[in-house]
Amino acid sequence: MGNKVIKGTATGAIALATFGVTSGATVQADEVVKPSTTLSSDVTAPKTHNIKVLDGVLLTKDGAAVTTTPTEKTVEEAHGIKQQADQAVTDQAGKVAESAQIEANSQKAVEDATAKVAEAEKNKAAATPDAIAQAEKGVTDTQKEIAQNQKASDTAANATQKATDAATTQKQAVEQTQKEVEAGQKAVDTAKKGVDTAKAALDGTGEQKALDEQKAANKSLEDAKKAESDATQKLAAAKKADTDRHAQIKGLKDQATTQSKTATDTATDVAAKKAADSAAKADVSTAKKAVETAQAALDGTGAQKVLDEQKAAEKALSDAKTKEVEAAQKLDEAKKADADRDAKIKDLTTKEAEQAVAKTDAENALAEAKKNAEAKKAAKEAAEAKRDALQKELDAKKKLSTITVPQYVIDAYKKYLASDQNESDKEVLEAAFGRWMEDPDPRYSDPQYDGNVPIDPSTVDPTHLTREQAKALTQYYAHIVTNLRRQFWGEKAKTYTTENAIDYVQKVAEAYAKENKPWSSGHSHDALKAGETASSKLTWGSENISSMSSRTTTMTEMYRYILSSIMQMLVNDYHSDYGHTKNMLRFGDYDDVIGVASSVTPNGLGRMHYVGFSDKYAGQALPDPYDTTQLEKDLAQAESDFQAALTAFNEANGVLTAKQAASDAAHQALSTTQSELTTVRSQALQTPSAEMAHRAAVATRTSAETRKASADKAVTNLNASIQEKQVALQKAQGVLAAKEEAAQKAATVLREAETKAVEAQQMLNATKAKLAALTGVKDATPAANEALEKATTARKDAQARKDAADKAVANLNASIKEKQAALRTAEQALKAAENNLAVLKASKASEDAKLVAAEQAVAAAKAVEAKLAAETRALESKLNDQQNLLAMYKNADKLLGEAVSKQLEASAKHKEAVAKTLEARSKLAELLKDQRDANSQYEAVKKAYEEWVASKKAAEEKAQALSMRQAAKSMTTSKKIRPTIHSSYIYSRADKQLPQTGEKSSWLALIDMGILASLSFGVRRKQRRNG
Structure with a gap:
């Protein structure tokens, strides 16, 4: 495989490698190209980089160049390097943003500090003696205003409480009148029923209805009597239960008082034992130090240690004496506080007893007032019923029609009689009667x-x-x-x-x-x-x-x-x-x-x-x-009697209201005193703990004195003879043994005292829990009493119903006159009941109006109280501002110095933040360069790898196609098979010779170089466009 130089830009490297035909292919290269050791004219020499540069990759100022065909693993490694660089940039960008924010915050802090310095300088200039005096006067004046406002607030709070109490009393009055209205409505319903029954008896049509009503009334009365009996028994049971519970509460309170004293005593004993235990341990520690000092003196090695101990002992004794004095002062304060507490408890207890008597007197007076008011009410209702009945009778009689004769008829009649009833006068009289009928x-x-x-x-x-x-x-x-x-x-x-x-x-x-x-x-x-x-x-x-x-x-x-x-x-x-x-x-x-x-x-x-x-x-x-003369006289007397009864009732009701208010006030006063007494009693005694602290301080001081004496003796013993030192050591050891034994006994005694204290406290807690459970139960007597009152009222109503029913049945066989009288009586009773209901409703409306007024008074009082509270808050805020101003004036120099100091501190922090931000940004710039290098490397490697794969695939496809054509040709020629290669794809030494350059290369390698040149050109052009 030949080696060529491949270039890549920073945005994406392009790599290309020479391709060789596999040994199994029909076409093979006779020569290979020797790797070049020189760079092309546009590739600069590599420079130092922070990222890892892969083998076969050259990083340039413009991008990256690939010199060796990369593998898939190389691409993955380049991708990993790129991701690391990307992450580093992201992390550093966050640090830069954070640093920039810190810098901005520090800049704001500098500005704020500078402003405060300016303000402090301004305040210092304003803090003249006159300004300070004026500020002090402002504080004093505002404090006086607050005191006056507080006094007004207390008065307003009392007014609110009084208004609230009055509203509560009025609410009770409204509830009472509501009950009276309900009872009055029930009386009207009963009276209506009586009228219906009387009418039915008079008509002769209500016999069966009357008998049915009598039967139902008898059953209702029986049920009401049973309910009243049950309510009576329940009231008795409730009273007994309440009495028993209150007796239990009293017993538990007495028991709790005794147990509380026991718990306090045991706790006090524990504190004393703890103090003794601590003193014993301190004595052991002092004795140990004495032994160590004596041993050191005997050994001749502890002179400095002895002197140090003497100094430490002096310091400990001085501290102990100071603490003892403080403890003694606190003990005196605690004794005074407890004495004040006891005196207050005594005063409140006396006050409670007096108020309890006052409450009982008020309750008795209220009960008498209720009884009198009920009697006056009954008298008023009776007088009112009589008056209304007479008024109804009078109205009925006055409504009866009479015959009114015109005067001309009277004159005509008299003339007719006087003329010995002659015909002419008869005619005149007849004409007068006719005129009358048409008048x-x-x-x-x-x-x-x-x-x-x-x-x-x-x-x-x-x-x-x-x-x-x-x-x-x-x-x-x-x-x-x-x-x-x-x-x-x-x-x-x-x-x-x-x-x-x-x-x-x-x-x-x-x-x-x-x-x-x-x-x-x-x-x-x-x-x-x-x-x-x-x-x-x-x-x-x-x-x-x-x-x-x-x-x-x-x-x-x-x-x-x-x-x-x-x-x-x-x-x-x-x-x-x-x-x-x-x-x-x-x-x-x-x-x-x-x-x-x-x-x-x-x-x-x-x-x-x-x-x-x-x-x-x-x-x-x-x-x-039908004569109304006597009836009118009787009605006038009945009206007079009613007015007198009404006046007496109103007076009795006024007394009742006053007695109710007095009773409520007595209850409230007693409740307040009892609450205050409970609060004071719940305050723990301060003397016991103060005494324990004082004892501990005395013990500490005593121990310190012992330690000081031992230290002094040890110093004296430094110059003693060996024999004297030995004796001193033996004595110290003996003292230590005695102190350790005493400490063990003190610890044992403490454990025993703690056990007793825990047991006493547990017993007290158990009693308190029982007491809380019992006191949390509401008295059953009031509800039972109310239930009995309702049952009694129901029984009375049932009795009245039965009486009416019995009377109605008896009236069935009465004479017409008696039935008429019964009907009139029933109608009169109905009228009286209706009138009474109207009066009760009017009274209820009046009481409702009073309640509205009372509630409005409460709202007004609360509004005044809220207004004063708002004024107090405003004054307190004003006082706070004035006090701050005064403090600022008095401390102007100090505050200015502090402001300047904070300004310098803020400036230093800002300078430091600026430096850190610059450092972070410099680091980010370096990481951005690393990111560009990593991206260039990755893009170049990736592109080279992808094009190598594509070129290899294309070469294999061409080789396969050439092999297929050769196979087809050999089937049509002689049996002697010769290799035939297509001149467009291979270069053979038999057909053509390369120039003698000392290198071997296949013609495919030459094609590859052409492709390389074109691709490199394209990449450089793209780079120039992107740049």
Whole structure:
């Protein structure tokens, strides 16, 4: 294989080697080219490089040249060298960047330091005596402002606490009124149910419902009683559990106190034993040194050591004395602190006892105030219920319609009577009545169809009108007619009824029914006499009769019928010559007695009889149930009683609020004191540890004195005789033995004390754990008490429900009058309950408003507190700035010196950073050159190898093609085979001779040289273009 020079650029080397035909080929070279020992004119001599230069490669200023055909291994090695160079550049580039950043940072540090020097120089110039004095004044003024602000903050904090306490109390009041509203709503619901039940009883339709309600009420009461009993038992159990737990807590606290003292005592004993142990060990150490010193003195070799020990002993003694003095001072301070602690505990304990008594008194006063407030509330509610019931009754009576007669009718009627009832005046009266019925004045409206009459839905059978029903209808008739007569004859006129009149009229009605006469039969004198008795002179004086339906109806409709009949007998009596009118209105202001009853004949004819009597034999007048005179007096008294009860309730409620606040304050004060007492008690005593420290210091000082005495004795012993030195050594050894024995005993005693201390602390910890577990449990009594209160309330409600249900059932068989009375009572109770609920809701709204105001007061107080806190922070920041300024003024020279020093330091660091950066960049430049060399080498080797492989492959393909042609030719010639070579591919000595140059070369080598020249030319041109 021939050798030729191949060149490569820095971007990629091109290599080419001579190719030889393998021995198995048909064509072979007769000569080989001798390697040249000279470079071509464009290849410079190699220079020193940092990378590894491979064999057969020449690195030039322009790139790399390959002089030997490279192998695959050579290419891989060149690639490895290239990767190492690339990595080195990457690493160094990072170092350069890092150095540059450090340089920039150091430059910034220099600038900052220079600025600070300038600022320090400025501050030094500003730090005049006047400026310093002004700064000191500013600090003092700001400190005063902070103190004043702190005082204001304390006041604001107290105000916030008071506002918070008031809001808490008000919240409790709101919760209480909410409970009252809920109870009031429940009372309204119960009252509504009572009204429904009473109505159903009056209608005769609620029998089964009443019985079912009674059964349900009985069951509800039984359940409520059982629940109350269970709650009572649970309360008792809760009280017992709480009592037992508190007793356990007290026992454990006492036990913990004892164990705490034991633990403290044992810990103190351990500390003392530790001090003794340390002293014993120090004594052993001192004794050992004494033995060593005595031995050295005896040997004559330890003079300097003895003197050094004396000096060290003096220093140790001096230090020990100083520490003993410090320990004594700390002991005095600890004793004073503990004395202050004990005094504070004593004061707080006394205060706690006093506040506990105050709390109990406040609780008792609160309980009494609650009891009084509840009594006053009950009285207020009763007075309110009575007032409301009377008001309702009065309103109902005042709402009843009456008949208002125009004056022109009154005048016409009186004229008619005065003229002896002549026809002309009769016509005038008829015209007046007609005018009245058409009069648009609402005062004179006809009430018979849409007027208000008493409401009574109870059933009425006109055939069998009861005495009570007859009495009620008669009283209503008498009330309406009395009002009419007084318009005509003045206030003295009165129509009323009596028991005798009612008995009489009912007998009259029965007689009419028995006669069974038609309507046309008119009045029956026999029937009118049916009420007469031998024992009474009472007899009828007049009678009006109106027709009526015989069907069953209600009392309400009967009242409306009576009102309508009165109007008809007034305005529609022309054809009877106003006889019915005269029987009603009579002729003057005298008293008139009336009885009203209904009759129904067997033929179904219904009549209503209005029988008049003289008041002479009628008996005692029955009161007018619709007269409001006495009712108004009773209502006025009830209103007065209610206002008095309300005033008493408000006063009691005010006392209750004050007592509640006092109780809360007492609880809070006691809680605060107990918390403070717990905090103080939890503070560890300082005296025991200070005493231990002092004892240790004394022991150390004693040991130091012993050491000093031994050292002094050793120095004295330096000039003693051998015998004296021997005696001194023996004594020192004896002392050492005694000290070691004492140290062993001290160590044993310490271990025993530590064991006791650990056991005592473990027992105390166990007790504390039990105590924590018990104190962490919430008292069960309050919740149980609340549950009992709810159960009691539920039982009372159930009892009230049962009473109402029993009454409703009993009312089923009551008379109509009794049922009516029951309904009125139920309605009055409902009205009272509704009024009470309205008052409670108003009270709740008032309390809610107070709570909003209280919460707003808390927010306002907190805002003031926050404002003051912000001002405090601002003042503290201001003070900090002022103090810094003052310190800067006072230390201006020092700060300037420090700033200059830091500036010089920063400048030195910057100079160093600049040098390191330059060094890193120089190193990077060198590594970049190495990277270019490595890349050039790799590209040249790789290119040469690739082209060698390609050329070899091409030569083999040509050789194979030539061999195939020769084989084909030998098949067509004579049997004598001669080698025939294609003249385009080989050079043979038989055909042609080369010039005699002393070299052997195949013609393929010459072709290769031509290819080399062309490729080298191409590479140089590419290099020039890229350059």
